[in-house]
Amino acid sequence: MRQTWVTPGGVHPPENKEQSLTQPIGSLPIPEKLVIPLGQHIGAPAIACVKVGDKVLKGQKIADPAGTVSAAIHAPTSGTITAVEARPVAHSSGMNALCVEITSDGEDQWVDKSGISDFEHTSPSALLSIITEAGIAGMGGAGFPASVKLNPGFQRPIDTLIINATECEPYITADDALIRERAQGIIEGIGILSHILGNPNDILIGIEDNKPEAIEALTPHIQDTGINLVSFPTKYPSGGEKQLIYILTGKELPSGQIPADIGMVCVNIGTTFAIKQAVVEGEPLIARVTTVTGEACEVNRNYDVLIGTPIAHVLKHNKFNSQRCSRVIMGGPMMGFSLTSKQIPIVKTTNCILAPSVEEIPHNEPAQPCIRCGMCAEACPASLLPQQLLWYSQAKDHERLQSHNLFDCIECGACSYVCPSNIPLVQHYRSSKSDIKKAQEEKVKSDQARERFEFRQQRIELAEKEREAKRAARREAAKQAKATTGTDSMADIVAAAQARTAAKKTSPEQELAKLERAVSSAEMRVQKAQDKLDTATAGSETEEKINILSAALSGAQQKLEKAKARLAEHSK
Amino acid sequence: MLDFIIQQPIIAALVALAGLGILFGALLGFAAEKFKIEGDPVIDQIDELLPQTQCGQCGFPGCRPYAESIADGDEINKCPPGGQSTINAIASLLDVPAPELDQEHGQEAEVKSVAYIREDECIGCTKCIQACPVDAILGAAKLMHTVIVDECTGCDLCVEPCPVDCIDMIPVETGIKQWQWPAPPLPNGLIATDKTHSDSNHEDAA
Numbered sequence: 093m094r095q096t097w098v099t100p101g102g103v104h105p106p107e108n109k110e111q112s113l114t115q116p117i118g119s120l121p122i123p124e125k126l127v128i129p130l131g132q133h134i135g136a137p138a139i140a141c142v143k144v145g146d147k148v149l150k151g152q153k154i155a156d157p158a159g160t161v162s163a164a165i166h167a168p169t170s171g172t173i174t175a176v177e178a179r180p181v182a183h184s185s186g187m188n189a190l191c192v193e194i195t196s197d198g199e200d201q202w203v204d205k206s207g208i209s210d211f212e213h214t215s216p217s218a219l220l221s222i223i224t225e226a227g228i229a230g231m232g233g234a235g236f237p238a239s240v241k242l243n244p245g246f247q248r249p250i251d252t253l254i255i256n257a258t259e260c261e262p263y264i265t266a267d268d269a270l271i272r273e274r275a276q277g278i279i280e281g282i283g284i285l286s287h288i289l290g291n292p293n294d295i296l297i298g299i300e301d302n303k304p305e306a307i308e309a310l311t312p313h314i315q316d317t318g319i320n321l322v323s324f325p326t327k328y329p330s331g332g333e334k335q336l337i338y339i340l341t342g343k344e345l346p347s348g349q350i351p352a353d354i355g356m357v358c359v360n361i362g363t364t365f366a367i368k369q370a371v372v373e374g375e376p377l378i379a380r381v382t383t384v385t386g387e388a389c390e391v392n393r394n395y396d397v398l399i400g401t402p403i404a405h406v407l408k409h410n411k412f413n414s415q416r417c418s419r420v421i422m423g424g425p426m427m428g429f430s431l432t433s434k435q436i437p438i439v440k441t442t443n444c445i446l447a448p449s450v451e452e453i454p455h456n457e458p459a460q461p462c463i464r465c466g467m468c469a470e471a472c473p474a475s476l477l478p479q480q481l482l483w484y485s486q487a488k489d490h491e492r493l494q495s496h497n498l499f500d501c502i503e504c505g506a507c508s509y510v511c512p513s514n515i516p517l518v519q520h521y522r523s524s525k526s527d528i529k530k531a532q533e534e535k536v537k538s539d540q541a542r543e544r545f546e547f548r549q550q551r552i553e554l555a556e557k558e559r560e561a562k563r564a565a566r567r568e569a570a571k572q573a574k575a576t577t578g579t580d581s582m583a584d585i586v587a588a589a590q591a592r593t594a595a596k597k598t599s600p601e602q603e604l605a606k607l608e609r610a611v612s613s614a615e616m617r618v619q620k621a622q623d624k625l626d627t628a629t630a631g632s633e634t635e636e637k638i639n640i641l642s643a644a645l646s647g648a649q650q651k652l653e654k655a656k657a658r659l660a661e662h663s664k
Numbered sequence: 665m666l667d668f669i670i671q672q673p674i675i676a677a678l679v680a681l682a683g684l685g686i687l688f689g690a691l692l693g694f695a696a697e698k699f700k701i702e703g704d705p706v707i708d709q710i711d712e713l714l715p716q717t718q719c720g721q722c723g724f725p726g727c728r729p730y731a732e733s734i735a736d737g738d739e740i741n742k743c744p745p746g747g748q749s750t751i752n753a754i755a756s757l758l759d760v761p762a763p764e765l766d767q768e769h770g771q772e773a774e775v776k777s778v779a780y781i782r783e784d785e786c787i788g789c790t791k792c793i794q795a796c797p798v799d800a801i802l803g804a805a806k807l808m809h810t811v812i813v814d815e816c817t818g819c820d821l822c823v824e825p826c827p828v829d830c831i832d833m834i835p836v837e838t839g840i841k842q843w844q845w846p847a848p849p850l851p852n853g854l855i856a857t858d859k860t861h862s863d864s865n866h867e868d869a870a
Contacts, residue, residue: 131840185843459848486850488749522845530844538716541817544798545718545726 094322097342099335101473102327103506105262105426107302111392112265112385117273119396120409122169122196126400128154129181129191132439133229134236135161140192146173149203151376154192157224163237163440164227166376168398171196182422182439186432194400205374216288219371226370227440228377232256232331232360233423235441238367241359242288244352250289254340254351255282257299257306257361258331261424264444266381267361269394271299271306274365279313281368289357295319297361298336300326328426329504333358335473347500362443382438384410386447388417397438403445404434412447418455421446425453426505460513468507468517474500478507478517485520490528498524600662607659614652621645706758707735713753715746718797719819721770726797739763744770745818775835778816779823783808785830792822792831 131137138155148154148167155165175193180186208214208222224239244250259267271278286295297314299307301323310321324330324339334345336358343354351358362380369375378399385392390411397406403420421428422436424444438445446453468478476497484492498521507517625641669676711731722742724730734740740754741763748765755762765772781792781801788806800816803809811822811831823831 181840183840183843184845185840187840187843189840459850485847488752516848519845519848523847526844534715537817538714540815541716541718541798542711542727544800544815545716546728548797548799549726 094320095342096322096324096339098325099327099330099338099473100475101471101506102329103471103509104326105328105509107326108263108385109265109268109302112263112383112394113268113305115391115393117269117381117394117396120398120401120406122198122200122398123401123405124196125174125402126168126171126194126196126398127179127191127402127435127437128165128168128194128400129179129189129437129439130155130165131181131189132165132235132399132441133163134234135159135163135240137190138162138165138227140176140190142173142176142192144173144176147171148173148194149201151203151205151378153225153227153376154194157227157237161237161240163229163239164225164376165192166227166378167194168378168400169194169196170199170201180433180436182431182436182442184429191437207372207374209372211284211287211371216290219284219288222371223367226366226376228363228366228370229440230360231362231366231380231440231443233427233441233443235439238359238363241352241357242285244357248352248355250292250352250355250357252294252296252341252356253282253286253289253292254336254356254358255285255295255297255361255364256331256333256336256358257297257303258336259303260300260326260328260331261426261444262328263385263446264383264424265385266383266394266443268303268306269383270362270365270381271303272309275309275313277368278310278361278365279317279319280372281364281366282319283317284367284371285357285359285364292357296340297321298330298340299323300330302326329473329502329506332473332502332504334502347497377440380438380440380442382406382442383444384447385444386417386421387449387452388413388447397442399440400437402435402437403431406438406445407434407447416449417447418450418453419448421448421453426509427503456516457514459515462513462515465512467510467512471506471510473504473506474502476501481524482515482517482520485524488524488527490524490531493524493528498528501525604659604662607655607662611652611655611659614648614655618645618648618652621648704732704735707731709757710734710754713746713750713757714743715750715817717745717817717819719745719817719821720797721745723769734758739766741766742769744772747772773818775838776818777833777835778813778818779811779820780813780832780834781809781811782830782832783810785828787828789827791825791827795821795825797821 129137130140136158139158140155142148142154147170149170150167152167153164154167154173157164171194173192174195175191177191177193178188179191179193181189181191183189208219211219220239220243223242224237228238229235230238230241257267257271259265282295282297286292295318297310297319299310299321301307303323307321307323314321322340329335330339333351337343337345337351337354337356341356343356345351345354366377366380370377379396380399381394382397383394384406389407390413392410395406403422407420419430420434422431422442422445423429425446425448428444428446462479462482464479466479469476472478474497480496481493481498481501484496485498501518501521503518503522505518508515508519511517621641621644625638625645628638628641707728708731711728714727714731716727718726720726721744722730724733730738730742734754740758740760741751743750744765748762751765752762779801786803786808788803788808790803790805790809792809793801793803797819798815798817800812801809801822802812818833820833823833
């Protein structure tokens with residue numbers, strides 16, 4: 093028996109897991125329409141690569157990952173794309189986001205798929221690209237793209253691989269059912285992970301002791317594999333990444349670091365199975381096991397559900413009684429959120445659909461003032477001070493919230509659960525967290541704006557200085573010119589002007605050439621006029637015309653005289 | 665030396681004290697020169713808190729001049745883009761009571777907006793480029809201009825100079841990524857049973 097450590101805090105809410113485990117994993121008929129959101133994971137939403145009217149086959153890629161931290165999305169069944177538009181999605185905001193709608197053709201016909209039978213002889217990078225292509229995102233709830241998590245880089249060698257089979261939240265039994273029925277596939281998946289991560293020394297499966305059947309199902313498969321199955325006492329929330337690492341290894345993950353920083357990788361057991369399906373069978377992530385439970389459903393069990401199946405379709409097949417139902421929750425009662433519409437689809441991270449009756453999970457009582465009982469501090473698994481955080485959160489004191497490590501809060505809801513005053517503590521923390529993040533983003537933007545503003549000011553100042561310098565230089569030049577000319581009396585100015593014209597005058601040789609040219613051109617003109625007059629008198633031209641021509645001739649002769657006179661004057 | 669101290673204790677004490685005074689005076693003088701702080705650090709701190717839209721709604725040509733004026737004792741409630749949160753932050757920095765926003769200078773916008781140029785109407789006069797305090801408008805004379813949306817602070821200083829009115833202030837789209845958790849209502853001191861279930865919130869299962 094391997095040693096385990098005990099985390100601080102934690103609570104023991106009623107488990108309510110047995111009702112959904114009475115039957116094996118079932119399957120649902122394919123819904124008529126599937127709505128597949130493009131943002132089902134942490135990171136940038138995928139970019140649709142199909143358009144309305146396209147025919148797609150089951151497993152065909154319908155959206156490409158946008159950047160590194162993103163995941164591809166595939167068609168869960170064959171059919172036609174009937175819409176690419178914003179629809180309500182599984183998000184606490186109840187807002188719409190871009191989705192692809194597929195109208196099923198009922199044939200469920202697979203695209204050509206091929207798996208790898210001997211992954212040991214395939215390079216880890218090739219396996220990682222298969223995982224990227226298969227669009228696998230963490231199926232425990234956060235939805236972090238698996239290929240990013242499994243590629244920590246050379247600087248961070250991994251010596252411990254932790255498989256998270258804790259499933260600590262009440263009602264949820266998706267992982268439990270998966271282990272019971274598909275233990276073989278899970279172990280194969282762990283083999284693939286271990287190969288990708290360079291065969292870490294320690295491979296641990298962490299599981300709570302409230303799943304004896306699952307432990308029994310796994311035990312025969314881990315013989316001689318080097319995998320350690322570690323069971324530990326049930327407590328909520330043992331399944332948080334930081335908590336599980338502490339329980340299994342006794343190491344605390346420092347604030348603000350990821351497990352890879354201390355040589356660990358923590359993967360949900362459902363993700364492990366999905367990776368096996370992708371690598372060995374060549375099937376992308378298009379379906380998952382989801383628990384459908386709660387008193388408002390007559391049938392409580394686990395289903396293999398296609399991603400994109402509307403919740404309404406799932407509930408319809410479970411004899412859902414909307415009269416008894418207080419609200420439909422996606423996820424568990426501790427960390428889940430109420431859905432605003434039953435048309436919201438199942439996504440990669442949906443491990444549970446909870447439809448409780450009003451008696452089962454009553455509406456929240458109104459919050460009352462804090463009585464400083466300190467029960468929240470005892471329940472906090474991250475050893476934070478929930479009460480202090482509440483005051484600072486209400487006062488919007490971001491500095492103190494951060495110095496009290498608000499960002500180490502895993503939002504497990506244990507503090508709200510124990511609070512005798514029904515204060516929705518987690519909601520306060522979530523709100524403060526998003527406030528702080530927004531303030532930080534704004535700070536970055538305002539710093540950028542300041543920098544640009546200051547740069548612009550500097551540039552304008554510089555330009556102004558340059559202009560000023562030019563002006564000064566001109567003034568200086570004018571002053572100097574004044575100084576050289578000395579006193580500026582009228583006579584001086586006239587003399588200066590005469591000097592300028594003298595400077596402009598052409599040399600005598602040029603002048604002579606010019607005059608000679610004028611004389612010769614005048615001679616030519618006289619000659620031409622004489623010719624014209626001769627032809628006119630020889631022909632039968634009118635008197636008038638002859639008069640005009642003789643006048644032109646005499647004019648040309650006068651000009652020639654003038655030019656000759658000027659030339660003679662110059663030659664003197 | 666010792667004899668002098670014993671014989672003239674008062675004079676010796678005075679001399680010693682005067683000597684110490686001169687020594688520490690020199691030390692302080694040296695430190696004041698050596699560790700002199702350029703400018704007023706309070707101005708920088710206030711400037712850090714201002715939103716840097718450079719919009720001039722406060723009546724100063726930019727955020728820094730307003731920060732300087734605040735350091736000189738001006739009112740701290742003249743910044744509509746910063747809104748109440750900026751006023752509170754400056755108030756807590758300066759340790760003064762936080763007043764409400766002075767409506768004379770404008771109202772706090774609920775949604776941030778940025779400028780958009782209707783590009784086919786732009787005549788390329790560069791007037792908006794000259795007006796933009798953060799160089800967020802790109803273009804040249806007689807060529808179409810466009811706003812670099814990521815750099816626009818939403819100050820709307822470019823709207824007024826445009827001779828063809830082709831600049832619009834459009835609210836920034838908020839999608840699922842920008843969504844923020846709302847803060848839960850504060851406990852109002854009611855007795856729990858006075859409240860009906862219908863008006864209790866339906867948010868989370870706890």
